[in-house]
Amino acid sequence: xxxxxxxxxxxxxxxxxxxxxxxxxxxxKAEIREIFAKSKAKTRLEPEETAKLLQIEDPDxxxxxxxxxxxxxxEIYGNRxxxxxxxxxxxxxxxxxxxxxxxxxxxxxxxKTLTMDELQEEVNAxxxxxxxxxxxxxxxxxxxxxxxxxxxxxxVYDAKLNNGEIRRVNINAAPMxxxxxxxxxxxxxxxxxxxxxxxxxxxxxxxxxxxxxxxDYQWRLYGLDRAIEAGIDDVGIGxxxxxxxxxxxxxxxxxxxxxxxxxxxxxxxxTISFPRMEPAINTPFISNSxxxxxxxxxxxxxxIIRLSVPYTGMILTAREKPEVRKExxxxxxxxxxxxxxxxxxxxxxxxxxxxxxxxxxxxxDIRSLDEVIREVCELGxxxxxxxxxxxxxxxxxxxxxxxxxxxxxxxxMVNAVLTFKEYLLDYASKETxxxxxxxxxxxxxxxxxxxxxxxxxxxxxxxxxxxxARDAYV
Ligand code: SAM
Ligand code: SF4
Numbered sequence: 001x002x003x004x005x006x007x008x009x010x011x012x013x014x015x016x017x018x019x020x021x022x023x024x025x026x027x028x029k030a031e032i033r034e035i036f037a038k039s040k041a042k043t044r045l046e047p048e049e050t051a052k053l054l055q056i057e058d059p060d061x062x063x064x065x066x067x068x069x070x071x072x073x074x075e076i077y078g079n080r081x082x083x084x085x086x087x088x089x090x091x092x093x094x095x096x097x098x099x100x101x102x103x104x105x106x107x108x109x110x111x112k113t114l115t116m117d118e119l120q121e122e123v124n125a126x127x128x129x130x131x132x133x134x135x136x137x138x139x140x141x142x143x144x145x146x147x148x149x150x151x152x153x154x155x156v157y158d159a160k161l162n163n164g165e166i167r168r169v170n171i172n173a174a175p176m177x178x179x180x181x182x183x184x185x186x187x188x189x190x191x192x193x194x195x196x197x198x199x200x201x202x203x204x205x206x207x208x209x210x211x212x213x214x215x216d217y218q219w220r221l222y223g224l225d226r227a228i229e230a231g232i233d234d235v236g237i238g239x240x241x242x243x244x245x246x247x248x249x250x251x252x253x254x255x256x257x258x259x260x261x262x263x264x265x266x267x268x269x270x271t272i273s274f275p276r277m278e279p280a281i282n283t284p285f286i287s288n289s290x291x292x293x294x295x296x297x298x299x300x301x302x303x304i305i306r307l308s309v310p311y312t313g314m315i316l317t318a319r320e321k322p323e324v325r326k327e328x329x330x331x332x333x334x335x336x337x338x339x340x341x342x343x344x345x346x347x348x349x350x351x352x353x354x355x356x357x358x359x360x361x362x363x364x365d366i367r368s369l370d371e372v373i374r375e376v377c378e379l380g381x382x383x384x385x386x387x388x389x390x391x392x393x394x395x396x397x398x399x400x401x402x403x404x405x406x407x408x409x410x411x412x413m414v415n416a417v418l419t420f421k422e423y424l425l426d427y428a429s430k431e432t433x434x435x436x437x438x439x440x441x442x443x444x445x446x447x448x449x450x451x452x453x454x455x456x457x458x459x460x461x462x463x464x465x466x467x468x469a470r471d472a473y474v
Contacts, residue, residue: 010218011259012199024051024122035291036068037276039307040078050254052310054247054300065333072310078408080384080416081376081398082335083369084133084170085126089152091358093139096399097197098207099243101280101360102139108282110357112344113143113150116155123256127164129339129369130427132385135170135193140213146180152203153187163426163470167387168238169224174214175223181230190390191270192227195238196220199252203244225263234270234390235260236315242277242292246301257309271313271335276303278319278361295324299331306332321364324419339369366468371417373423374432377439384416385423388473392460408449414458415473417443421465
């Protein structure tokens with residue numbers, strides 16, 4: 001839908017959301033339990049229902065909600081966690097978003113764009129850590145047009161190092177026109193991600209100054225519609241938590257999901273992200289914001305999103321501190337990044353991991369991929385580097401029809417084990433290898449109970465991997 005035809009209207013009705021939140025205060029236990037039952041049946045919730053979950057205060061109901069979120073996560077996604085890393089390509093930006101370290105007027109930031117040679121070096125460093133999936137991130141700048149992005153994607157896919165390669169490239173960048181998206185589709189982009197930042201119109205205009213391209217709320221809001229129209233199957237939505245009331249933003253994410261489902265034959269977003277605003281160099285707006293979200297409320301954000309849209313992937317980034325991640329992952333998270341460096345050139349260059357003068361904000365978790373993998377195993381999960389669905393054409397509507405528990409157990413869990421086995425052989429430290437092998441062994445036992453035939457098939461493929469084969473998937 002073209003923005004001009006909207007005449008100021010779009011699918012986010014601020015007043016309707018505020019009214020719904022107001023009328024949902026003090027919900028009855030019985031009605032909350034009915035909503036829980038609907039989530040348990042893996043049905044997407046309606047705004048009136050999510051609004052009620054957002055108003056739960058009763059500690060027992062909250063505990064029930066967290067337990068249910070864990071259960072839904074486990075049933076739909078199994079106990080696997082998919083790993084990726086962000087790769088910042090360039091931090092030049094023509095916008096002045098008040099909350100962002102890359103904003104145009106921020107003199108404290110050293111501007112840099114990776115050359116194609118530097119990009120190769122960064123990708124090699126990521127491959128040699130064991131990564132298989134990247135998200136490329138760009139400021140909004142004329143230099144970073146669709147052709148430039150397409151070139152960077154191609155270069156990432158072309159990089160090969162020993163047994164390693166990047167098998168899926170996603171993008172987080174400013175919204176484009178359809179022609180631009182088509183160029184990215186042609187070079188094999190995975191997911192295109194756009195965060196609306198805040199769904200609250202007035203707040204959006206307050207933090208995106210007049211004259212900036214980014215100030216066009218609706219160009220951004222419908223940015224993923226255009227991506228889908230251009231042929232990109234997987235799109236990711238998100239809100240930057242801390243700009244406005246967190247309850248409003250969760251409602252905004254739900255309305256966005258429903259809009260995509262209604263517009264594209266039942267297919268919603270592939271992933272939802274909920275970054276919390278983090279401190280950034282020379283950016284006082286952040287510490288002055290009265291909407292920063294506490295850890296306690298953030299836990300509710302994640303559980304309520306899990307219950308509201310059971311089949312959508314959820315991403316928790318390394319913005320969060322290790323202890324927060326450990327607690328929140330089991331509540332519904334399907335993807336995390338690890339070993340992340342967000343200063344431009346940070347993977348190859350920085351010994352410490354920090355290049356504050358080239359970073360958009362400060363990361364909360366700068367542990368190595370190996371360390372995080374080890375912790376995830378200790379939490380009872382299987383790390384996954386799987387990229388099979390996208391490469392086997394199981395995206396968008398195909399993916400949604402497959403994304404059922406049986407599918408997850410027959411494909412995703414198997415591919416998690418196979419890609420994790422590769423990781424252990426090629427990149428893991430001795431300690432992680434030993435913990436990881438035990439985690440795989442435990443999972444093989446689960447396969448055996450499900451179907452001895454499946455166990456045999458997985459063991460055969462694992463043997464091939466041990467003998468040197470790579471990229472074996474089902
Ligand atoms: N420049 C493009 C844009 O704005 O659409 C690409 C994305 S920007 C580099 C990546 C995302 O980082 C933004 O969409 C925003 O949600 C998030 N971000 C910006 N400032 C942040 C901060 N201080 N803390 C955490 N996340 C932040
Ligand atoms: Fe630029 Fe994006 Fe940062 Fe805004 S959020 S200043 S558009 S990089």
